[in-house]
Amino acid sequence: MYIYKFRLLFDEVEDFVRDYEISAGQTFKEFHDIIVRTITGLGKQELASFYICDRRWEKKIEITLIDMDTDEDINASDEENISKMIMSDSVLSDFIDDPHQRLIYEYDFFNVKTFYIELLKTTEVKTRKKYPRCIHHAGEIPTSMFNLSPESLNLLDIEDDSLEDEEIKDYYDEEDIQSLNEDIEI
Numbered sequence: 001m002y003i004y005k006f007r008l009l010f011d012e013v014e015d016f017v018r019d020y021e022i023s024a025g026q027t028f029k030e031f032h033d034i035i036v037r038t039i040t041g042l043g044k045q046e047l048a049s050f051y052i053c054d055r056r057w058e059k060k061i062e063i064t065l066i067d068m069d070t071d072e073d074i075n076a077s078d079e080e081n082i083s084k085m086i087m088s089d090s091v092l093s094d095f096i097d098d099p100h101q102r103l104i105y106e107y108d109f110f111n112v113k114t115f116y117i118e119l120l121k122t123t124e125v126k127t128r129k130k131y132p133r134c135i136h137h138a139g140e141i142p143t144s145m146f147n148l149s150p151e152s153l154n155l156l157d158i159e160d161d162s163l164e165d166e167e168i169k170d171y172y173d174e175e176d177i178q179s180l181n182e183d184i185e186i
Helices: 028-038 071-075 150-155 165-171 174-184
Strands: 002-009 017-023 048-053 059-064 083-086 102-107 113-124 133-138
Touching: 017 028, 028 048, 028 102, 028 133
Parallel strands: 059 083
Antiparallel strands: 002 017, 002 113, 017 133, 048 059, 048 102, 102 113
């Protein structure tokens, strides 16, 4: 089984970084789900898209959470000329063709958060770890960047979006947890 290791950055917060490991046979929907679970403030209620990019971060293929094409979209000329796919139907290995593949992840189209993702390495593993998983976690996005009203907070599934102690063990192995704990100690 091949595993991709990706680094996700949010350039509006200097020290923000997440590293993920995900199986080459998993879908972009599974990648989206782990991103939403491991970044405080993101929730399942917003739309999102991945974009397969070239080395200059130019978007080539859009992979959306849901099918957003309408009859008007199909008949209109596509100015951006970007192919569109659906996350749940899109397997990572079908789109990763560069050893340093670049992706853009856009979350919440009304208050867009743009994340930059780069493939760090591909490895063959024989262990039975649960994938996808977050293997490195640093920095947080300030809640003020989400423009949440008190009413919208009631719509969020807060409990589902936070990782409980037992769930953390599913996404981080013991070495990762020990490393995180050492980073936190003063």
